[in-house]
Amino acid sequence: MKVKTALLEKINKGEEVVGIIGLGYVGLPLAVNFAEIGITTLGFDKSVGKVEKINKGDNYISDIRDAVLRDVVIDKLKLSATTDFSRIAECDALIICVPTPLDRFRKPDMSYIEAASTAIGKHMKRGTFICLESTTYPTTTEDFILPILQKESSLEQGVDFWLAYSPERVDPGNPQFHTRNTPKVLGALSEDGLEIGKALYEKAIEQIYPVSSPRVAEMVKILENTYRLVNISLINELALLSGKMDINIWEVIEAAKTKPFGFQAFYPGPGIGGHCIPLDPFYLEHIAKKYNFDLSMIHTAGHINMRMPHYMYIKIATALNRHQKAVNGSKILFLGAAYKPNINDARESPALEIMDITAHKGGLVSYHDPYIPELRTKEGRDFQSTPLTEDLLAGADCVVLATNHKVFDADFIQQHARMIVDLRNMVKDASEGVSKL
DSSP, rough: OOHHHHHHHHHHOOOOOOEEESSSSHHHHHHHHHHTTOOOEEEEEEOOOHHHHHHHTOOOOOTOHHHHIIIIIIISOOEEESOOGGGGGGGEEEEOOOOOOBBTTBBBBOOHHHHHHHHHHHHHHHHHHEEOOOOOOOIIIIIIIIIHHHHHHOOOTTTTEEEEEEEOOOOTSSSSTTTTOOEEEEEESSSHHHHHHHHHHHHHOOOOOEEEHHHHHHHHHHHHHHHHHHHHHHHHHHHHHOOOOOHHHHHHHHHHTTTTSOOOOEEEEEEEOOTTTTTTHHHHHHHHTTTOOOHHHHHHHHHHHHHHHHHHHHHHHHHHHHHOOTTTTOOOEEEESSSSSSSSSSSSSSHHHHHHHHHHOOEEEEETTTTSSSOOTOOOOOEOOOOOOOOOHHHEEEEEEOOOOOTHHHHHHHHOSSSSESSSSSOOOOOEEEEEO
């Protein structure tokens, strides 16, 4: 029996074993989705802590309901996790969901993808479907991963295994769209790989959108996030100009939204956080250089976003100066450390960088975030969330509204804070003590 036919038969009968490499914000929800529909799912991660938590049914991802994780792990025994990558040999399909950060030179750090690909190549069996979901630059699947897999395994793509790319579209905290009901783009290196990938993914995800190649699917992810980056950077730059011109940018946006065509509202803020949008332009720049192409607009947008935390520090310093205070020695309370509202994710959060800059300038920094009990900034400063009380607000020389969590009561904050720098338009009726972005 042909290896393709054998794998498709397993998938059709629900007998396949799916391996998820990387159990973070992308990998664990996907693993739970497969396990929920009765597919035996094996999660791989180097973190002993994550693996132990999962195998106890303890949840650490807010988008997964605790009861659902316990059900698939403890009751149904469909999901388990391991640090033993030799167990890749047990899997019929492997999905790579590892981090893809930037290094200190702002170039793609491919070490996680390389390590996952090497482990797969060493341990996978003949007849395995492999798909990368990590954010990366176009051509990664075919030019970076494929050679590693073929070298380590001595197997041939399209004959002994199939390789594909499908961009993750996770939006933490989104109550409407989640892994199952978000359409999934899929590009494979062969027609057989696309057929197998569709058969596998459509079990756990409602709609699969096939494209002609992995590099098209990789560019889809970059386009989606770069579109947002460029537009948010544009509105941030206009917000800074509007502030100098004594124009309320929020009022401008609300008026522009009345146009029923040709305009989509984007909103200013202290910078763009999360794993994807702040990093994608640098991934694209990396591959564009190989093609001798200058991405001037995207380069500019990326650097506008990088500068936003510095501009926000200047707003804090200016607000204090108006009250004859210096940043040095002032008590500055940040409300919110997550990169977006109502989630427990502080990756690339601009709030952390603003805290670092403020502390470096001598500010006495503290923060409150009900979703993030403790954190460490890029400069290695450790903070613990302080309970939000009237005394805490009143004792601060400046309160910075950095993340617009729904649990924050803007009226309560305004009532007790002496000075507010509002970076998220939370205070609608601004008084003399409120400085807005």
